[in-house]
Amino acid sequence: MRIAFVGLGVMGAPMAAHLQRAGHEVRGHNRSPGKGAELEAAGGTTVDTLPEALEGAEAVCLMLPDGPDVEAVMGGDEGVLARAAAGTLVVDFSTISPAVARRVAGQAADRGMPMVDAPVSGGQAGAQEARLSVMVGGEEDAVRTARPLLEAVGATVVHVGPPGAGQVVKAANQVVVAGNIQVLSEAVVLLESQGIALEEALDVLAGGLAGSAVLTQKRDNLVGRSFEPGFRMELHDKDLRIAGGLAADSGLDLPVARAVAALVAQALEDGDAALDHSALIRGLDRRTSGGTR
Missing domain, CATH: 1.10.1040.10 (N-(1-d-carboxylethyl)-l-norvaline Dehydrogenase; domain 2)
Structure with missing residues (x-):
């Protein structure tokens, strides 16, 4: 899949690189510059703006600090909901409140975008070694579509319930x-x-x-x-x-x-x-x- 990966921090950078090595085409974006070396070493690319990352993406992965960051990336004129095509899969690896996760998933569904919340545990070592535990909330069809991406970064991937349940x-x-x-x-x-x-x-x-x-x-x-x-x-x-x-x-x-x-x-x-x-x-x-x- 063509993946836009937003958030190339301590956790996001190795996760994006694993997705690239798994055969996906990953285009990464980070709000602060200088975070793309690990993804680029794996064969992926980085871009300076969110719209560039979203162009042509079949899936969008988020690894951001908190709920307001997720809402900012999803909303607005340059955000996922405005720029990504209907049918684009959204996988949110961030850890945010369940209420925000449910709200954003509902907004994505209204735009025809399946979305799962997939927070992870395992720390930096787990991210680097692709052995994270992934707690997945979302509708069955969305989780089924997302599973290959989740399994590229995690050793334990469990669907725990509807949107927000992962959080x-x-x-x-x-x-x-x-x-x-x-x-x-x-x-x-x-x-x-x-x-x-x-x-x-x-x-x-x-x-x-x-x-x-x-x-x-x-x-x-x-x-x-x-x-x-x-x-x-x-x-x-x-x-x-x-x-x-x-x-x-x-x-x-x-x-x-x-x-x-x-x-x-x-x-x-x-x-x-x-x-x-x-x-x-x-x-x-x-x-x-x-x-x-």
């Missing part, structure tokens, strides 16, 4: 991930306080019930206090606010989700917004050292 599952995913990072950080700090060999301790934890994808992917960040962003803290804050909104709308009290959301929000206040979400451990370090770390 609900992603919100739940982000609660689990943030909770995992926080308790893993607490375990690391506890082990360090007792003078335990950290690498060996984490090896044995990884082999038992405490093992997790979070432990596997984030242990080096935590041990080395290295927080080059694979997934920025500010984005996880946004995702947890989405989850909190869903809980509030449903009359649910989720105490652990609420607590970890407060810790992530505090990390932003402490200046960690642009760091990897594993920087949650910095909050523990600050409290342990009296605010000096």
Whole structure:
């Protein structure tokens, strides 16, 4: 398929490249320049404007930070709804609120464009290795059409329900991930306080019930206090606010989700917004050292 891929960031760039290597013709666009090297190395092309990317596209893939970004790219005189042809498939890999996902899917349907929300989990490593978990919301026919694209970037692709359902599952995913990072950080700090060999301790934890994808992917960040962003803290804050909104709308009290959301929000206040979400451990370090770390 001829694909317009909008959003060539940490996640989007490798995903677009995988689609190109899978045999599709990918034309990428990013709002800030200088993000197209990975796609171009795979044989794809990049363009400076959204209308250029959309010209002749049979599918449009979005990987954008938040709902307003998706609505901006979809709407307006130069957006997808105005410029793409009827029948164009729209795949939104962004993580946004389910309400926005449903609204935009409805607008696309009115223009004859099938659309799926397909947020992903697996982080930068999962994107680079095409082993993301893809949570898909949408109508059956749209998901069927999109599946070859989804399987080019993901190892686990599951249709979880109608439009917006993928975003609900992603919100739940982000609660689990943030909770995992926080308790893993607490375990690391506890082990360090007792003078335990950290690498060996984490090896044995990884082999038992405490093992997790979070432990596997984030242990080096935590041990080395290295927080080059694979997934920025500010984005996880946004995702947890989405989850909190869903809980509030449903009359649910989720105490652990609420607590970890407060810790992530505090990390932003402490200046960690642009760091990897594993920087949650910095909050523990600050409290342990009296605010000096």
